[in-house]
Amino acid sequence: MLQAVARVHGGLLRFGIGVSVRRSSSGTHQRGVLSNKVAVVTGSTYGIGFAIARRLAQDGAHVVISSRKQQNVDQAVATLREEGLSVMGTVCHVGKAEDRTKLVNTTLENYGGVDFLVCNAAVNPPVGSTIGASDQVWNKILEVNVKSPALLLGLLLPHMEKRGGGSVVLVSSIAAYSPLVELGAYNVSKTALLGLTKALAVELTLRDIRVNCIAPGVIKTEFSKILHTNETFWTQFKNKHQLKRIGQPEDCAGIVSFLCSPDASYITGENILVAGFSPRL
Template identity: 70%
Template sequence: MFQAVTSVHRHQFHSCARLSLHLSSTGIDQKGVLANRVAVVTGSTEGIGYAMARRLAQDGAHVVISSRKQQNVDRAVAVLQGEGLSVAGTVCHVGKAEDRKRLVATVLEHYGGLDFLVCNAGVNPLVGSTLKASEEVWDKILDVNVKSPALLLSQLLPHMEKRGTGAVVLVSSIAAYIPHVKLGPYNISKTAMLGLTRTLSLELAPKGIRVNCLVPGIIETNFSKLLHKDEVFWNECKKKYQLKRIGQPEDCAGIVSFLFSPDASYITGENIVVAGFSSRL
């Protein structure tokens, strides 16, 4: 997902005291390939994160969604619950330690444990060159895009281990393979996600926990509209895109559900591009 807007993925929900909602039916057995498993998706109140959360819930998982703003969390929870899906939500700015702690507490409060984690929240406060980025911009991008997924996973890992198996999907971007000159440090942070995936997959393999990376191309979201609304840029992209269209959030959802399913039980450490073309051999 080429992402070039000035905010963390706008996806969040309730916090503890009054920060959470859940279906009254969560005690009822779910149906589907992910039946009665529990998933957390950060940055999941719109765009790719929302599509992934919805698909996981449709496939039987109980899903905790999150993003920075209460109203976004409330809206997304209400819509998904209205579809009969088992969801809870909490406000969580992944760059804030207290919010990560709240997210963990919400998971345990509603579902008592965790099987799957999708680290989708990301930020790009700069459209410009790498060397013109301020220290503040560097800190924000690296904190949210690279450091926070590792810290959140470290907090959730003990609860995943108790379930016996688990899986993680980190979300990078095609910018990791094909940097865009306007995205500077963002390109670098998304390349770092590829390395984080490989390292964590090695560290967690002995625990039976798989770690893979989703690498979206240009997906039609608010976060990426600076790029996909640029006619000159998009016409240039179409020269290399075999599928002559902009991706939709739903194009990324099914692959994540697959990576959490038993069919992917022997897949770990992979970076999977969903971009309408192949960026490598």
């Protein structure tokens, strides 16, 4: 089964129910292209999401980490704080309305606003065909992978506008372009994110909110373990696309930081593949 998977000096660590919080300083000493910006990253306690959270923080942002399990949140926050990065964390199952609201409220209470939203949280309950997926499976995949980014953005949007606009990055998959039989309905959900990116970009451009998307290939994470540990699949996939290595989570992080930065201020509605090859013209 393919399971759902992800600078400040001083400060205070508080542990509450379902949330680990650090009150940050003003951060005026921070340097970096994203200095003093605030980023919310879902599914960010390991894998691609964790690498993105780390890179955004390294580039100067205050980052709110989240995932479904408190212990994973605490571990991720502790690791990044040891690196001198400005992060805090809270438990958030993006498929639950109350958790989305808590994520937004926690961010506002601690940082006063938000500039960037990166939606990485995803789920793929079964491994199997699209036709064989049950009603329950379809609902879960679409709820988490497609609906939750739009609903979470709806909550954050007024606060992003108050800060003069912002950037949203959705995390799709190479499966949106080249569906894998093993991933069934997951392929469909990731294809839907390409359309969601286009729709949101058009709707929000006059509100100074840019919306872009990355589509990772086979990246070495726990989420994709069923693929990259399958010697037959990986050998065939690597040879077919002339890949010299498997992708790493950090390969996705830099492009997300770029899409959030002023350097990407004229880019919106774009889907960028991070796969070591391109299946499109």
